[in-house]
Amino acid sequence: xxxxxxxxxxxxAMSGHKNWTxxxxxxxxxxxxxxxxxxxxxxxxxxxxxxxxxxxxxxVAVIDKGWLGGGNTGRNTTIIRSNYLYDExxxxxxxxxxxxxxxxxxxxxxxxxxxxGCLMLAHTVHDVQSFKRHVHANRLNGVDNRxxxxxxxKEYCPPINIAKDARYPVMGGALQERAGTARHDAVAxxxxxxxxxxxxxxxxxxxxxxIRRNADGSVAGVDTEKGFIKxxxxxxxxxxxNSMVMATAGVRLxxxxxxxxxxxxxxxxxxxxxxxxxxxxxAYCSQSDKGELVIGSGTDQYVSYSQRGGLPLIExxxxxxxxxxxxxxxxxxxxxxxxxxxxxxxxxxxxxxxxVPNLYINCGWGTGGFKATxxxxxxxxxxxxxxxxxxxxxPFTLDRFRTGRLIDExxxxxxxx
Amino acid sequence: MLLIHCPYCNETLPEVEFAYASEAHIARxxxxxxxxxxxxxxxxxxxxxxxGPLYERWRHVHGCGRFFNAVRxxxxxxxxxxxxxxxxxxxxxxxxxGLK
Ligand SMILES: Cc1cc2nc3c(=O)[nH]c(=O)nc-3n(C[C@H](O)[C@H](O)[C@H](O)COP(=O)(O)OP(=O)(O)OC[C@H]3O[C@@H](n4cnc5c(N)ncnc54)[C@H](O)[C@@H]3O)c2cc1C
Ligand SMILES: [Zn+2]
Numbered sequence: 001x002x003x004x005x006x007x008x009x010x011x012x013a014m015s016g017h018k019n020w021t022x023x024x025x026x027x028x029x030x031x032x033x034x035x036x037x038x039x040x041x042x043x044x045x046x047x048x049x050x051x052x053x054x055x056x057x058x059x060v061a062v063i064d065k066g067w068l069g070g071g072n073t074g075r076n077t078t079i080i081r082s083n084y085l086y087d088e089x090x091x092x093x094x095x096x097x098x099x100x101x102x103x104x105x106x107x108x109x110x111x112x113x114x115x116x117g118c119l120m121l122a123h124t125v126h127d128v129q130s131f132k133r134h135v136h137a138n139r140l141n142g143v144d145n146r147x148x149x150x151x152x153x154k155e156y157c158p159p160i161n162i163a164k165d166a167r168y169p170v171m172g173g174a175l176q177e178r179a180g181t182a183r184h185d186a187v188a189x190x191x192x193x194x195x196x197x198x199x200x201x202x203x204x205x206x207x208x209x210x211i212r213r214n215a216d217g218s219v220a221g222v223d224t225e226k227g228f229i230k231x232x233x234x235x236x237x238x239x240x241x242n243s244m245v246m247a248t249a250g251v252r253l254x255x256x257x258x259x260x261x262x263x264x265x266x267x268x269x270x271x272x273x274x275x276x277x278x279x280x281x282x283a284y285c286s287q288s289d290k291g292e293l294v295i296g297s298g299t300d301q302y303v304s305y306s307q308r309g310g311l312p313l314i315e316x317x318x319x320x321x322x323x324x325x326x327x328x329x330x331x332x333x334x335x336x337x338x339x340x341x342x343x344x345x346x347x348x349x350x351x352x353x354x355x356v357p358n359l360y361i362n363c364g365w366g367t368g369g370f371k372a373t374x375x376x377x378x379x380x381x382x383x384x385x386x387x388x389x390x391x392x393x394x395p396f397t398l399d400r401f402r403t404g405r406l407i408d409e410x411x412x413x414x415x416x417x
Numbered sequence: 418m419l420l421i422h423c424p425y426c427n428e429t430l431p432e433v434e435f436a437y438a439s440e441a442h443i444a445r446x447x448x449x450x451x452x453x454x455x456x457x458x459x460x461x462x463x464x465x466x467x468x469g470p471l472y473e474r475w476r477h478v479h480g481c482g483r484f485f486n487a488v489r490x491x492x493x494x495x496x497x498x499x500x501x502x503x504x505x506x507x508x509x510x511x512x513x514x515g516l517k
Binding site for chain 2: 243252254256
């Protein structure tokens with residue numbers, strides 16, 4: 001791996017940037033690994049990176065049915081924040097925000113993390129009460145979040161319409177200044193490059209067809225499009241396809257896979273300084289460094305693997321954007337797409353062991369797991385290496401759906417991301 | 418936009434008239450006090466989340482207001498059939514035959 005630094009940049013400039021080495025090799029599967037990770041999204045690649053860098057486990061393969069980062073990692077709108085309601089969630093997401101701070105340096109890869117702030121607008125009395133409750137809950141845990149008046153919201157983000165006669169007037173907002181965005185592809189690429197440099201094989205275009213189990217029930221390996229691969233441990237991080245992959249090992253999951261769509265506008269000059277979310281009017285927006293507005297809202301209502309989603313939802317989203325930011329209502333949209341998100345009933349993830357020995361699951365990230373990529377990958381690697389959860393992911397068990405100890409962010413926020 | 422056939426109104430109408438109500442044919446345990454935690458978890462939370470033909474419930478909220486069942490292919494989003502609540506599961510092989 002060639003390190004990215006000023007000296008190497010200069011050196012390669014001399015030869016017209018034609019001699020950079022590849023960032024990771026296109027590996028073919030070996031017959032056996034200590035750990036096989038299913039799914040080369042940010043979470044799977046990150047787990048491989050931390051297994052190698054923090055636990056000295058390098059005989060690892062990350063296997064993807066497509067190209068790495070082609071799932072939700074490469075399709076999301078990159079909002080990063082940690083202002084969740086429950087203590088467990090705050091610890092998990094704030095751990096991630098901590099890791100985001102130094103991630104570019106750690107990976108020697110510019111992930112373009114930008115803590116431009118995330119402002120969540122309140123439009124009803126219920127919103128005001130609920131967001132203030134979040135602000136207080138966060139501050140008790142030392143998680144950054146504060147309340148802004150409508151005028152302060154407008155000052156922080158001028159395109160917001162705070163007119164009193166708006167259909168859903170802005171009654172204030174909760175601002176997390178440590179929140180922000182990052183470059184999604186760079187996160188997948190940076191982890192892939194870091195993991196590959198430490199000996200991890202990244203195997204693309206090779207779907208895992210089934211998880212194979214030994215006679216004693218424990219994991220034996222995975223059947224793939226390129227044949228059987230033996231593995232001491234198998235870790236699944238396949239987002240929308242987690243139910244399908246885990247069903248082959250006889251494990252049922254409390255997940256429903258739904259399309260989540262996003263869209264971007266034509267690029268314009270910098271006008272939108274932060275991330276703004278409006279859960280009541282139902283849309284959120286930020287501006288990429290290329291100048292496009294990046295827009296999203298909630299999932300389509302039905303289970304689907306179509307990676308497309310329906311147009312009524314796009315219409316609804318654009319209506320909301322035009323309501324909150326009337327300045328944008330003549331902006332042209334360039335493209336829209338969908339990703340398949342795996343949603344749990346309480347809208348909190350599941351990270352941990354499964355009823356099958358040596359089989360681990362990291363799922364249920366639904367519509368909001370990009371922000372958690374470093375933190376989730378870090379604690380998942382710990383769980384795989386030690387065969388027991390890290391204290392941060394210990395509450396996020398699969399078993400909570402049996403015991404009833406849910407972490408009900410769904411009821412707390414109504415909307416995710 | 419999905420076009421959905423309501424078996425009560427006997428009309429095919431746009432998706433925005435309907436609300437999704439998740440997997441169909443999940444029966445509530447009949448003896449709650451004797452039901453184990455595992456069975457409650459299965460009933461309340463576990464879903465087959467099928468990639469392919471899925472038995473599911475819809476409600477014609479902006480119409481007759483009634484719940485009904487459907488079989489829809491979750492890869493193409495194409496409805497294979499819809500039928501009234503309480504009717505037995507239609508046989509999959511007869512529904513998917515024409516698709517091949
Ligand atoms: C439109 C959209 C907007 C979003 N916005 C945000 C946001 O603003 N903020 C936020 O925090 N989160 C957001 N999310 C959610 C976020 O993208 C995901 O939670 C996160 O990226 C999941 O990462 P992952 O690595 O678990 O999954 P993925 O990146 O989806 O990776 C899973 C991989 O598994 C592979 N796979 C599946 N089945 C198999 C198989 N059988 N064999 C081998 N490989 C397989 C897939 O090809 C895929 O590459 C958004 C999602 C979408 C779709
Ligand atoms: Zn009807």
